[in-house]
Amino acid sequence: MSNGPAERQIELRLTLDESQDLEAMRALAAKKLAVPVEDLPELHVLRRAIDARGKGTRVQVLLGVGPGMPADQWALPHPRDVLLPARVVIVGSGPAGLFCAYELARHGIASRIIDRGKPVQPRRRDIALLNREGKVDADSNYCFGEGGAGTYSDGKLYTRAHKRGSVRDVLEILALHGAPTAILEDARPHIGSNRLPKVVTMLRERLEHVGVEFHFEAKLERIVVDGQGADRKVSAVELADGRSFEADAVVLATGHSARDVYQMLHEMSVVLEPKPFAMGVRVEHPQALINKIQYGRDVGHAALPSAYYRLAATIEDRGVFSFCMCPGGWIVPATTEAGAQVVNGMSLSKRDSPFANSGIVAGIEPADWQAQGFEGPLGGIHFQQQIERAAYVAGGGDLRAPATMMKDFLARRGSSVAPKSSYRPGLTATSVDEVLDCTGLRVSAHIRGGLEAFARRMPGFLSDDAVLLGVESRTSSPVRIPRRDDTLESPDVRGLYPSGEGAGYAGGIVSAALDGKRVAVALQQQLAGR
Numbered sequence: 001m002s003n004g005p006a007e008r009q010i011e012l013r014l015t016l017d018e019s020q021d022l023e024a025m026r027a028l029a030a031k032k033l034a035v036p037v038e039d040l041p042e043l044h045v046l047r048r049a050i051d052a053r054g055k056g057t058r059v060q061v062l063l064g065v066g067p068g069m070p071a072d073q074w075a076l077p078h079p080r081d082v083l084l085p086a087r088v089v090i091v092g093s094g095p096a097g098l099f100c101a102y103e104l105a106r107h108g109i110a111s112r113i114i115d116r117g118k119p120v121q122p123r124r125r126d127i128a129l130l131n132r133e134g135k136v137d138a139d140s141n142y143c144f145g146e147g148g149a150g151t152y153s154d155g156k157l158y159t160r161a162h163k164r165g166s167v168r169d170v171l172e173i174l175a176l177h178g179a180p181t182a183i184l185e186d187a188r189p190h191i192g193s194n195r196l197p198k199v200v201t202m203l204r205e206r207l208e209h210v211g212v213e214f215h216f217e218a219k220l221e222r223i224v225v226d227g228q229g230a231d232r233k234v235s236a237v238e239l240a241d242g243r244s245f246e247a248d249a250v251v252l253a254t255g256h257s258a259r260d261v262y263q264m265l266h267e268m269s270v271v272l273e274p275k276p277f278a279m280g281v282r283v284e285h286p287q288a289l290i291n292k293i294q295y296g297r298d299v300g301h302a303a304l305p306s307a308y309y310r311l312a313a314t315i316e317d318r319g320v321f322s323f324c325m326c327p328g329g330w331i332v333p334a335t336t337e338a339g340a341q342v343v344n345g346m347s348l349s350k351r352d353s354p355f356a357n358s359g360i361v362a363g364i365e366p367a368d369w370q371a372q373g374f375e376g377p378l379g380g381i382h383f384q385q386q387i388e389r390a391a392y393v394a395g396g397g398d399l400r401a402p403a404t405m406m407k408d409f410l411a412r413r414g415s416s417v418a419p420k421s422s423y424r425p426g427l428t429a430t431s432v433d434e435v436l437d438c439t440g441l442r443v444s445a446h447i448r449g450g451l452e453a454f455a456r457r458m459p460g461f462l463s464d465d466a467v468l469l470g471v472e473s474r475t476s477s478p479v480r481i482p483r484r485d486d487t488l489e490s491p492d493v494r495g496l497y498p499s500g501e502g503a504g505y506a507g508g509i510v511s512a513a514l515d516g517k518r519v520a521v522a523l524q525q526q527l528a529g530r
Contacts (some may be wrong), residue, residue, distance in 0.1 A: 009046065010029060010032055010033065012025065012028050012029060012032065014028065016298060016301050016303045016304065017303075019048075019303050020302070020303050022043070025043060026040055026043060029043060045185050046184075046185060047185055047186070047187055048185050048186055048187060049186075049187030049188070050187075050304065050305075071175075071176070071181075074172035074173075074175060074176055075169055075172035075173045075176055077106050078106070079102060079105035079106055079206065079207060079210045079212075080105065080106070080108050080210060081108065081210050081211055082104075082105055082108055082109060082110035082111070082210055082211040082212060083108050083109070083110055084110050084211060085110065086110035086111055086112040086212075086213055086245075087110070087246070087247060087248040087249065087527075088104060088109065088110065088111040088112070088247065088248065088249045088250075088251065088523065088527075089111070089112050089113075089114060089237050089245055089247040089249070089250050089251070090111050090112070090113045090114070090250075090251040090253055091114055091115075091220050091237070091250065091251065091252050091253060091254055091261075092113075092114075092115060092148065092252070092253035092254045092255060092258075092500070092502070093113050093115040093117075093145075093146050093147060093148065093200075093204070093214065093216075094147060094148020094149065094150065094253060094255050094500065094501075094512060095147075095148060095150060095500070095509045095510075095512040095513040095516060096148075096251075096253035096499045096500025096501070096502075096506065096512040096513065096515055096516035096519075097113055097115075097148070097251065097253035097499075097500070097516060098113075098147075098200070098203055098204070098207075098513070098516070099170065099173070099512075099513040099514075099516035099517050099520075100251050100253060100499060100516035100517065100519050100520045100523075101113055101207055101212050101516075101520075102173065102203070102207060102517075102520075103516070103517040103520035103521060103524075104520045104523065104524065105207060105210050105211075105212055107520075107524045109520075109523075109524060109527065110211055110212065110213075111212055111213075111251075112212075112213040112214075112215065112245055113212065113213065113214050113215065114215045114218040114220065114237070114239065114245075115144075115145065115146060115214070115215070115216050115217075115218060116139045116144055116217070116218065116219035116220065116258075117139050117140045117141075117144035117145025117146065117216065117217070118139075118140045118145050118146065118216050118217055119145070119146045119201075119204075119216050120145070120146045120147065120151065120197040120200060120201050122140070123140050123145035123146060123151075123152075124152075124197070126140040126141065126145075127140075127141065127142060127152055130142070130333055130399070131332070131333065131424040131425060132424070133398075134333075134397070134398035134399035134400075134425055136335060136336070136337065136338045136399075138336055138337060138338070139217070139219060141334075141335070141336055142332055142333070142334045142344065143255060143256075143257040143334060143336050143474070144255070144257070144258075144336060145216075146197075146200055146201070146204065146216065147196065147197065147200035148255050148512075149255055149256070149257070149334075149501075150196065150508075150509045151193070151196050151197055151200055152193050152196075152197070152332075152346065153193060153332065153334070153344050153345070153346040154190070154192070154193055154324070154326060154329070154345065154346040154347050155190060155191035155192050155193060155195065155196040155509065156188075156189075156190050156324070156508065156509065157170075157171065157174070157183055157189040157190060157191065157508075157509055157510050158187075158188045158189065158190075158508075158510075159508055159509075159510040159511050159514075164511060164514045164515065164518065165514040165517055165518060166514075167510055167514070168184075169517075170510050170513045170514060170517075171183050171184055171189065171510075172184070173203075174191070174199055177199050177202040177203045177206060178195070178198050178199045178202045179191050179195065179196075179199045180195070180349070188308065190347065190349070190351075191349065192347060192348045192349025192350070192351075193346045193347065193348055194348045194349055195349050215239075217241075218239050218241070218243070219239060219240040219241075220237060220238075220239065220240075220254075220261065220264075221238045221239055221240045222237070222238040222264065223236075223237055223238075223250055223264070223268065223493075223496070224236040224237065224238060224244070225268065225493055231494075232492065232493045232494065233493065233494040233495050234247055234248075234249065234250045234493060234494070234495040234496050235247065237250060247495070248495060248527070249495045249496075249497060249523055249526070249527070250495060250496055250497065251497045251499055251516075251519055251523070252481065252496065252497065252498045252499060252502065252503060253499045253500045253502065253503075253512075253516060254500075254502040255500065255501055255502045256474060256476050256477040256501045256502050257336045257474055257477075257502075258502055259336075259381050261502070262377075262378055262381065262479050262481075263378065265481065266377060266378060268493070269492065270481070270490055270492045270493060270496070271377075271482055271491070271492055272377035272378070272479050272480070272481060272482075273377060273479070273480045273481075273482055273504075274366035274369075274370075274377055274379060274380050274478060274479065274480075275366070275380070275476075275477065275478055275479055275480040275504050276363060276364060276365050276366065276478075277363075277364055277380065277475055277476045277477065277478045278319075278321070278323065278359075278361035278362060278363050278364060278475045278476070279361055279362065279364050279384070279387065279436075279443060279471065279472065279473050279475065280320075280323075280359060280360050280361035280362050280436070280443065280447050280471070280472050281343075281359070281360055281361075281432055281436070281447060281468040281469060281470050281471060281472055282331055282343045282344070282345060282357055282358065282359050282360070282468070282469045282470075282472050283357065283358055283359075283360050283406065283451075283466060283467070283468050283469075284331060284355050284356070284357040284421055284422065284423075284466070284467050284469065285355070285356050285357075285461075285463060285465060285466050286354060286355065286356070286463075286465055287306050287307075287327065287328050287353065287354055287355055287356040288354070289356075289460060289463055289465065290306075290307045290309065290327070290356040291304070291306065291307045292460065293307070293309075293458050293459070293460045293461065294307035294308070294309060294458075295307055305327065305328075305351060306327035306328035306351040306352070306356065307327060307356070308325055308327050309322065309325060309358070309458065310322055310325065311450075311453075311454045311457065311458070313449070313450045313453035313454065315362070315445075315446045315449035315450055315453070316445075316446065316449070318362055318363055318446050319362070319363040320360070320361070320362045320363075320446055320447060320449065320450025320453075321360075321361065321450070322358045322359065322360060322454075323358065323359030323360070323361045323472065323475055324344065324345050324358065324359050324475075325345075325356075325357075325358035325359075326345035326346060326347045326351075326356065326357050326358065327347060327351045327356050328347055328348075328350070328351030328352050328353045328354075328355070328356065329345050329346055329347035329348075329351065329353055329355065329356065329357050329422070330345070330346055330347070330348075330353055330355070330357070330422040330423075330424075331343050331344070331345055331355075331357050331401075331421065331422050331423040331469060332344055332345070332346055332423070332424075333399045333401075333423075333425055334474055335388065335392075335399070337385075337388070339389055339392055340385065340388035340389055340391070340392050341388055341389075341391035341392035341394075341395050341399060341400075341401060341402070341470065341471065342388055342391070342471060342472075342473055342474055343401055343423070343469050343470070343471065343472055344359075344472070344474065345357045345358065345359065353422055354422075355421070355422040357422065359472040359475065360447055360450060360451065360454075360468070360472075361447075361472055361475055362443055362446040362447055362450065364380075364383075364441075364443075364478075366379070366380065366478075368441050369382075369383035369439070369441070369478075371441075372439045372440045372441055374439075377479060378479065379478075380477075380478025380479060381478060381479065383439060383478070384473050384474075384478060386438060386439055387435065387436065387438060387439060387471055387473060388471060388473055390434075390435045390438040391435045391470045391471045394428065394430050394431075394432075394434065394435050394470070395427075395428045395430075395470075396428045398425060398426075399425040400425050400426045400427065400428045401423055401425065401426070401427050401428065401469040401470060402427075402428055402430045402431075402432050402435055402469070402470045402471075403415065403418045403421070403427035403428060403429055403430065403432070403467050403468065403469050403470070404429070404430065404431055404432045404433070404467070404468050405417075405418075405419070405464075405466070405467050405468075406451065406462060406463065406466035406467065406468055407462065407464065407466075409432065409433065409444075409447075409448065409451070409468055410448060410451060410452065410462070412433065412448075413431070414429070414430050414431030414433075414434075415429040415430065415431070415467075416429055417429050418467065419465060419467050421467065421469070423469060427467070427469065432444070432468050432469075432470040432471075435470045435471060436470065436471065476501060476504075476507055477501060477502055477503075477504055479504065480503065480504030480505075481498035481502075481503040481504060482498075483497070483498050483503070483505075487522055487525075487526055488518065488519050488522040488523075489522075489526075497519050497522070497523060499512075499515050499516055499519040500512040500515050500516060503515075
């Protein structure tokens with residue numbers, strides 16, 4: 001017997017049936033490498049991706065020849081006991097905050113995480129009240145609490161941020177703490193809102209075990225700064241409950257909806273910049289329809305999951321695109337303020353809801369809201385708030401979502417009836433045009449043009465059953481907190497480290513985790529220098 005081929009990575013094109021048959025994979029791999037099947041070492045699947053471009057009839061599988069890395073070799077080095085006392089305060093326990101603390105613990109640096117929200121389990125009860133009774137806890141909801149906005153809104157791990165750090169390291173850390181190992185193979189990895197809370201809890205318990213502190217229901221009230229002018233430096237944080245913690249460094253990982261933090265920074269004379277974001281609606285279809293459109297004659301094949309789509313168009317020089325598409329998912333109320341209506345999407349791990357939903361949003365530039373009279377670095381937030389409050393009024397209160405059938409929306413009219421929906425607080429049939437355009441900016445015209453383009457690309461997308469819910473306004477923050485390129489500190493206050501989505505440097509779980517790790521490395525270098 002020959003020594004066989006050297007270890008390498010190859011790519012195989014498989015039919016749906018072949019993708020379920022290991023022997024068929026081996027035969028195809030041997031043929032591609034021009035070796036006998038019996039000389040082929042063990043195959044290890046590195047990446048799987050359904051090829052929707054082939055009308056849903058083929059599966060791409062990236063295969064490496066040789067055994068996979070054992071789990072005890074994932075995500076090295078592991079966190080080690082930290083050297084107390086903690087002189088780093090991390091504000092927010094979302095992915096940026098958690099992974100910042102994790103990376104610091106790899107270097108033995110202690111940190112203290114404070115979060116305005118609650119741990120996973122009591123947060124779950126507040127979210128249940130939000131869905132069932134429309135009661136908004138401003139500090140415990142889909143955006144705030146242990147794990148951040150991603151914990152109860154899907155757990156999608158797909159990212160294009162591969163140049164920002166090791167995506168594989170982030171995925172291995174999650175897999176080590178209870179995420180399904182399939183995330184290491186899937187081209188579009190996903191944990192699910194039913195599994196992610198356990199992963200977040202295990203991550204926290206791992207960090208607590210090595211000495212990292214966590215404080216929940218600990219809302220940041222003030223960052224204490226010593227010095228004047230260019231010599232200003234953080235020295236402590238004060239909490240709303242009267243406690244305070246000394247700090248050599250404060251990492252702001254507060255997420256895209258912590259509007260009071262932006263206001264606090266503005267009052268501290270920390271420079272803030274307006275930043276583009278996207279706004280629109282969430283569209284919902286029967287999942288069976290999306291499966292049929294995407295998979296064609298292969299619909300129903302056991303190898304095919306609930307179908308996904310990704311769409312984009314340029315309408316009058318403005319980008320319109322699908323956002324956070326949730327196959328087999330649910331639409332949820334994502335507001336953090338009473339009297340405001342916001343929607344988002346999520347899926348459970350099995351993605352077995354009868355509905356598919358996605359944000360359909362248009363790019364909004366600072367010049368857009370400034371032209372409507374929303375001035376200053378916080379003008380984008382005030383623009384968001386006006387539309388969210390209009391959506392609440394149009395829905396009739398209790399977090400009912402204003403809804404318009406897609407065909408009515410394209411015909412520029414409101415709807416008189418609303419269909420069955422995954423959105424538990426309920427729908428109110430009305431005109432979402434009036435909500436989107438309440439500030440004077442013609443958002444609805446661009447959304448309409450995008451939907452017409454998408455319907456041409458996906459015949460059947462314009463369906464009698466498709467409905468639009470308002471509003472999808474928290475795609476990202478309309479504010480960026482500038483930081484230095486070398487140290488990643490705020491140029492206005494030494495020791496202040498903006499990070500993640502809320503600071504304007506990430507756009508999802510993985511990219512936020514990568515940014516948190518990056519800040520930790522910069523912070524470690526600064527502390528070592530001092």
